[in-house]
Amino acid sequence: MFPLQRNRRLRTNEALRSLVRETIVTPNDFQAPLFIVEGENKKEEIASMPGYFRYSLDLLKAEVKELWSLGIKSVLLFVKVEENLKDNKGSEAVNAEGLMQRAIKTVKDTVPEMIVMTDVALDPYSIYGHDGIIENGKVLNDESVEALAKMALSHAQAGADFVAPSDMMDGRILAMRQLLESEGFINTGIMSYSAKYASAFYGPFRDALDSAPVDAQDIPKDKKTYQMDPANREEAIKETLMDIEEGADIVMVKPGLCYLDIVRDIKNAVDVPVAVYQVSGEYAMIKAAAEKGWLDHDAVVLEQLTAIKRAGADFVSTYFAKYAAKLLS
Ligand SMILES: NCc1[nH]cc(CCC(=O)O)c1CC(=O)O
Numbered sequence: 001m002f003p004l005q006r007n008r009r010l011r012t013n014e015a016l017r018s019l020v021r022e023t024i025v026t027p028n029d030f031q032a033p034l035f036i037v038e039g040e041n042k043k044e045e046i047a048s049m050p051g052y053f054r055y056s057l058d059l060l061k062a063e064v065k066e067l068w069s070l071g072i073k074s075v076l077l078f079v080k081v082e083e084n085l086k087d088n089k090g091s092e093a094v095n096a097e098g099l100m101q102r103a104i105k106t107v108k109d110t111v112p113e114m115i116v117m118t119d120v121a122l123d124p125y126s127i128y129g130h131d132g133i134i135e136n137g138k139v140l141n142d143e144s145v146e147a148l149a150k151m152a153l154s155h156a157q158a159g160a161d162f163v164a165p166s167d168m169m170d171g172r173i174l175a176m177r178q179l180l181e182s183e184g185f186i187n188t189g190i191m192s193y194s195a196k197y198a199s200a201f202y203g204p205f206r207d208a209l210d211s212a213p214v215d216a217q218d219i220p221k222d223k224k225t226y227q228m229d230p231a232n233r234e235e236a237i238k239e240t241l242m243d244i245e246e247g248a249d250i251v252m253v254k255p256g257l258c259y260l261d262i263v264r265d266i267k268n269a270v271d272v273p274v275a276v277y278q279v280s281g282e283y284a285m286i287k288a289a290a291e292k293g294w295l296d297h298d299a300v301v302l303e304q305l306t307a308i309k310r311a312g313a314d315f316v317s318t319y320f321a322k323y324a325a326k327l328l329s
């Protein structure tokens, strides 16, 4: 007797494998997060993210040109805010001459076609390292939403193509959409971090921006009252459907690898593009294991990006964007 199906036949050689391959990853699938710092001629490596840097605006230009030349068509901007500019309300976030607002203009002036998305959350601007305003030991929802909507408007005014609220307050997408519409920014999109988990994988990011929740009395030690419980699945669909109803153009699942079941659930449930954020801790894990010689760095990078896309991501925000684009070229 012979086997009725010889599945190995389709795996005989690379030509055949590539013919029947279900998921192809290209630089079109990547969005590059960028960390920006005040000053000149600065390219600072982030200790817990080897090979990843914070750039001052002058050096940002060359980086953005290189990304574009490699086929990466979108960036997601984050700023490291000077300590003396931080307060509880994130007042600096709406400064028309602030670092973010100048960064948006710098990117658009350098490569006008580059799609610029901006992180909207108060944590880099907050003396307490929280995404919203704090009062009596609690993160206020509605007051924070009001501040976040103004922040989004300020980014739109500076020229952002999309704002990307990462704060997980309730009702912020509706508030942002309404404010943007009423101010004439009808074409500014919203990419909502709609299913964002209270994950331990954000540590290196908080090092990069010096934005971790501070350890002080009456300040919440973590973000569990607004970011989602990693144990929850159904809730991710509820959160995401609500954000779409409120006006989100793109929804996001974050982090990536531990949440690919959520990615597939959401891909099946919605008819808008689904983004996935492969976060800083995921980057750091691969770097650390590769540094020790325990994993094949390049193979693992491509395998993870392929897996995220296979799970249902329409694109991936990834610190490997530039590197993987080079690998693929
Ligand atoms: N709200 C800000 C924000 N936007 C993206 C990340 C994490 C990204 C990463 O780890 O790569 C965070 C940190 C956090 O929520 O604490």
Ligand SMILES: [Mg+2]
Pocket: 168, 169, 170, 171, 194, 239, 242, 243
């Ligand atoms: Mg929500």
